[in-house]
Amino acid sequence: MQHFDTIIIGGGHNGLVCANYLGKAGQKVLLIEASKKLGGLAATREFYPGFRASVAHAINQFPEKIVLDLNLTKFGYKQSSRSMKNIGLDLEGNHVFVTQDGLSGVSDKEVRQYDLYIASLKRFAKALQPFWMKKMPAISGNTIAEILTFIQIGLKLKLLGKKDMRELLRVVSLPARDLMDENFDSDLLKATLSWDALVGSTQAPRSPNNSILTLLYRMAGNHHGHYMLPEGGVQSLIDALTDAAKSVGVEIRCDSPVKKISIKADKNGVKAEGVILDGGEEIRGDRVISALDPKQTFINLVGAEHLEIEFLNRINRLRTDGYVAKLHLALSDIPSFTGIETLDDRFIIAPTMDTIEFAWDDAKYGQCPENPVIEIVIPSLNNPALSPEGGHVLSANIMYIPYRKKGGWSEESKAHLVKKLLNTLNQYSPGLSEKVIHAELLTPVDLEKDWRVTGGHWHHTELALDQMLMMRPTYEAAQYQTPVDDLYICGAGCHPGGGLMGAAGFNAAKVILT
Amino acid sequence: MTTDIKFADERLKLSPFHDRQAALNLRDSWSVWNGYKFAEYYYDSEYEYFCVRNTCGTYDICPMQKYLIEGDAAEAMLNRMVTRDITKLKENRVTYVCWCTNEGRMIDDGTIFKLGPKKFMLTCGSPSLAWLRKANFGFDAVEIKDVTDTLAALSFQGPTTFSVLKEMGLEGIEDLKPFQIGYYDFAGTELMISRTGFTGDLGYELWIENDNALELWDTLYEIGENYGIQPYGEAATNMARLEAGFIMPYMEFNEALKTVHYQHDQTPFELNLGWLVDFNKPLFNGRKALLLDKKNGPKYTLTKLDIEGNKPAEGSYIYGDKKCSLEIGYVTSAMWSPAVKANIAMAMIKTEHLHGEIWAEIYYEKELRQYDKVARCSIKEKPFWAPTRARMTPPEHY
Ligand SMILES: Cc1cc2nc3c(=O)[nH]c(=O)nc-3n(C[C@H](O)[C@H](O)[C@H](O)COP(=O)(O)OP(=O)(O)OC[C@H]3O[C@@H](n4cnc5c(N)ncnc54)[C@H](O)[C@@H]3O)c2cc1C
Numbered sequence: 001m002q003h004f005d006t007i008i009i010g011g012g013h014n015g016l017v018c019a020n021y022l023g024k025a026g027q028k029v030l031l032i033e034a035s036k037k038l039g040g041l042a043a044t045r046e047f048y049p050g051f052r053a054s055v056a057h058a059i060n061q062f063p064e065k066i067v068l069d070l071n072l073t074k075f076g077y078k079q080s081s082r083s084m085k086n087i088g089l090d091l092e093g094n095h096v097f098v099t100q101d102g103l104s105g106v107s108d109k110e111v112r113q114y115d116l117y118i119a120s121l122k123r124f125a126k127a128l129q130p131f132w133m134k135k136m137p138a139i140s141g142n143t144i145a146e147i148l149t150f151i152q153i154g155l156k157l158k159l160l161g162k163k164d165m166r167e168l169l170r171v172v173s174l175p176a177r178d179l180m181d182e183n184f185d186s187d188l189l190k191a192t193l194s195w196d197a198l199v200g201s202t203q204a205p206r207s208p209n210n211s212i213l214t215l216l217y218r219m220a221g222n223h224h225g226h227y228m229l230p231e232g233g234v235q236s237l238i239d240a241l242t243d244a245a246k247s248v249g250v251e252i253r254c255d256s257p258v259k260k261i262s263i264k265a266d267k268n269g270v271k272a273e274g275v276i277l278d279g280g281e282e283i284r285g286d287r288v289i290s291a292l293d294p295k296q297t298f299i300n301l302v303g304a305e306h307l308e309i310e311f312l313n314r315i316n317r318l319r320t321d322g323y324v325a326k327l328h329l330a331l332s333d334i335p336s337f338t339g340i341e342t343l344d345d346r347f348i349i350a351p352t353m354d355t356i357e358f359a360w361d362d363a364k365y366g367q368c369p370e371n372p373v374i375e376i377v378i379p380s381l382n383n384p385a386l387s388p389e390g391g392h393v394l395s396a397n398i399m400y401i402p403y404r405k406k407g408g409w410s411e412e413s414k415a416h417l418v419k420k421l422l423n424t425l426n427q428y429s430p431g432l433s434e435k436v437i438h439a440e441l442l443t444p445v446d447l448e449k450d451w452r453v454t455g456g457h458w459h460h461t462e463l464a465l466d467q468m469l470m471m472r473p474t475y476e477a478a479q480y481q482t483p484v485d486d487l488y489i490c491g492a493g494c495h496p497g498g499g500l501m502g503a504a505g506f507n508a509a510k511v512i513l514t
Numbered sequence: 515m516t517t518d519i520k521f522a523d524e525r526l527k528l529s530p531f532h533d534r535q536a537a538l539n540l541r542d543s544w545s546v547w548n549g550y551k552f553a554e555y556y557y558d559s560e561y562e563y564f565c566v567r568n569t570c571g572t573y574d575i576c577p578m579q580k581y582l583i584e585g586d587a588a589e590a591m592l593n594r595m596v597t598r599d600i601t602k603l604k605e606n607r608v609t610y611v612c613w614c615t616n617e618g619r620m621i622d623d624g625t626i627f628k629l630g631p632k633k634f635m636l637t638c639g640s641p642s643l644a645w646l647r648k649a650n651f652g653f654d655a656v657e658i659k660d661v662t663d664t665l666a667a668l669s670f671q672g673p674t675t676f677s678v679l680k681e682m683g684l685e686g687i688e689d690l691k692p693f694q695i696g697y698y699d700f701a702g703t704e705l706m707i708s709r710t711g712f713t714g715d716l717g718y719e720l721w722i723e724n725d726n727a728l729e730l731w732d733t734l735y736e737i738g739e740n741y742g743i744q745p746y747g748e749a750a751t752n753m754a755r756l757e758a759g760f761i762m763p764y765m766e767f768n769e770a771l772k773t774v775h776y777q778h779d780q781t782p783f784e785l786n787l788g789w790l791v792d793f794n795k796p797l798f799n800g801r802k803a804l805l806l807d808k809k810n811g812p813k814y815t816l817t818k819l820d821i822e823g824n825k826p827a828e829g830s831y832i833y834g835d836k837k838c839s840l841e842i843g844y845v846t847s848a849m850w851s852p853a854v855k856a857n858i859a860m861a862m863i864k865t866e867h868l869h870g871e872i873w874a875e876i877y878y879e880k881e882l883r884q885y886d887k888v889a890r891c892s893i894k895e896k897p898f899w900a901p902t903r904a905r906m907t908p909p910e911h912y
Pocket residue numbers: 009010011012013014015032033034035038039040041042055056057058059060061256257258259291292296322324325326397447451452453456457458459460490491492493497498499500501
């Protein structure tokens with residue numbers, strides 16, 4: 001039987017980042033992935049002959065530190081200096097353009113107000129910076145290092161000054177709607193700006209909780225929340241991480257779903273000692289790290305008999321229902337949007353915050369929204385390899401599409417939704433339908449099935465105040481260690497959460513190496 | 515459901531034995547247990563206690579919670595819940611168990627009956643279905659059924675119990691060993707009997723479907739008449755169990771799930787139930803916390819005391835010196851024990867003071883005058899009352 005220092009389950013970007021750091025530190029690492037390709041939700045795959053796409057279609061917060069530490073540029077990762085505009089689409093062509101440098105398409109008053117608004121959000125995002133690339137302190141029994149983290153966070157906040165700190169504490173849990181209403185007049189602008197506070201969550205503009213904190217979280221990247229596509233697209237990040245991992249000796253096995261984490265249970269307690277694959281093959285390691293979502297990890301791979309009652313019930317009660325569906329269109333030709341010249345940006349179809357709110361209202365009662373709200377990227381512009389010559393790929397996030405649809409999902413209900421989506425898209429991009437060769441709709445249920453993510457959730461588990469920071473995914477597992485000795489977790493369900501950030505993988509590796 | 519009875523839902527449930535018990539409850543002294551009307555005593559608690567110790571008595575345990583737990587993973591599920599290793603429990607045997615929160619605080623104690631390879635019955639003092647469901651999450655195909663309201667149960671305790679059952683014609687009852695379960699033909703159905711109880715004496719618990727409960731009662735009382743049978747209530751039980759060294763909820767321990775204040779509940783080590791905690795088991799709820807509790811030593815230890823004099827030390831503080839300057843604990847239950855002829859008590863005493871002097875400050879009243887005295891206590895390791903007849907198989911015949 002083969003033996004490794006560390007076995008990592010799940011070759012999503014977090015598993016890859018973690019594998020890299022451990023391999024770099026000299027560990028003998030095995031990375032096991034269920035599907036044929038690495039990358040998880042960021043993997044690029046063919047959805048129609050000749051047409052390819054990844055579920056996560058753009059990057060906004062992948063840390064410079066990881067790029068440098070792992071020398072990813074050497075492995076072909078080229079971050080783009082150009083950030084994508086967020087463009088709020090308007091039926092009449094009066095679009096709103098949000099760029100790194102400010103706004104256009106709105107009144108001068110809004111432009112000036114935006115500068116103030118974004119400046120303060122940037123200060124807040126900066127103050128929160130130490131939160132993300134750090135293990136969160138446990139709620140009790142802290143080590144000196146953990147106490148220092150508390151102090152550091154406190155200090156950063158203090159450095160904001162009294163006024164900013166008060167304002168930060170006020171806005172972090174503010175409904176997005178209130179913050180937008182306080183600052184702006186234009187409905188389209190408000191809806192566009194609140195998109196990144198909401199996408200991937202079970203929150204709508206009027207929901208109090210942490211949508212602004214999520215927005216600030218997404219502003220942690222180089223482009224202050226603006227998305228970008230590296231040369232070669234999302235795929236290039238996964239490729240670079242893969243090659244870097246191989247270069248430090250990480251062994252990679254795809255197409256090998258793990259069935260169980262093997263547990264050594266004796267009078268010394270329970271500890272992970274390896275994995276058992278679907279076919280029954282057993283592989284041993286000194287430690288096991290799971291980059292899967294917490295429910296998969298604990299309920300399915302570890303099992304109730306190895307975990308205490310309250311812990312497992314807390315895992316079970318995690319909110320994991322996804323509300324984002326993915327639409328991939330194989331297009332015969334480049335689409336056009338009324339009044340838009342360049343297409344390598346990010347388009348948002350959400351005319352007002354009420355449209356977003358009502359879409360959520362439908363979804364929370366298990367219905368597909370009457371008027372879905374949509375985020376569009378055309379990744380084939382940046383990476384022509386995604387489509388045959390002349391063709392293009394349109395990639396869209398659709399909110400809010402319920403995991404638990406009333407009556408369940410069927411081919412008919414999916415076809416019905418696709419039709420509705422094409423109708424909506426056609427209004428903004430006349431003639432689009434004629435260019436569609438094939439449409440693939442991935443509901444949260446499809447994402448769960450094919451990507452093995454419980455609920456098909458963007459962040460593996462809802463990123464909300466009660467499931468954040470030292471509560472993520474739940475206490476006793478919030479420092480990447482778990483109640484099972486030698487078992488660690490490092491997926492998006494850990495602090496700081498999902499999105500292509502790699503921070504969970506980075507933090508977990510750090511815990512193991514120190 | 516519509517009914518003419520006012521406040522029908524608020525009224526106490528009546529046990530299947532109620533009609534007979536009501537007829538014998540000369541003092542109309544009722545209390546409540548888990549929503550059931552339930553006798554505090556029938557005639558006189560001391561008299562009933564003496565029946566239990568010298569002849570025999572019946573105690574209605576219908577209100578006790580009874581759960582059937584069945585399925586492939588039933589054993590694994592229970593084994594992870596309780597601190598003891600029940601994989602060692604043989605079929606048709608009963609074992610005493612306790613279970614804890616993951617902080618190692620005791621939720622409840624009870625007994626597990628192994629009824630078949632994949633079938634168990636758990637009995638306990640308080641409703642536990644919610645906890646059982648939590649404990650069951652993650653285990654496939656385990657069915658949990660609350661049979662409290664359908665399975666009648668009567669505790670039958672005292673030295674002459676065996677003779678009564680024998681005379682009833684229960685074939686092979688003489689072979690039933692302590693903690694064993696047997697099945698007997700009775701009135702055309704099956705009567706399950708376990709040689710268990712809460713009195714520390716010879717005794718049995720009888721389990722039968724509600725429909726046959728009264729017939730069982732009538733037979734027992736017909737034959738038992740010559741053997742001094744008498745129903746006994748909560749008060750006599752409390753005396754007998756203290757002599758036997760058994761703990762009682764809300765006296766010795768607080769159920770952890772109902773405790774508001776931090777650590778106002780107890781760990782098994784504090785309750786001197788360390789023997790129930792099997793660390794050879796790789797995992798059970800509370801294991802990590804209990805390892806720590808064992809290593810650090812419990813803050814308090816439940817201790818059996820023999821106290822000078824004859825004044826029960828009810829509610830007494832315990833001191834490490836006669837001057838009562840060093841408070842080291844408190845009494846949880848106390849009585850003058852007629853069977854052992856001693857002034858006995860259980861007390862929670864700070865573990866670090868167990869080896870020094872122990873004094874109880876006893877308050878008592880005589881004709882409206884208050885007195886107090888300080889009495890020397892000595893620790894008893896064994897149960898106050900543990901007659902050999904309780905363990906004999908076959909038991910003595912009267
Ligand atoms: C619809 C949608 C759109 C998104 N869009 C964006 C976006 O544009 N930009 C962005 O930054 N983020 C986006 N996200 C979020 C982001 O994709 C995820 O948060 C992130 O990819 C999670 O990475 P991970 O490595 O933690 O987990 P995953 O990517 O989920 O990786 C887990 C891996 O484990 C594997 N696995 C599962 N079970 C087993 C098993 N039993 N044995 C072996 N392997 C197993 C899976 O196959 C998978 O490869 C989106 C998410 C969704 C759902």
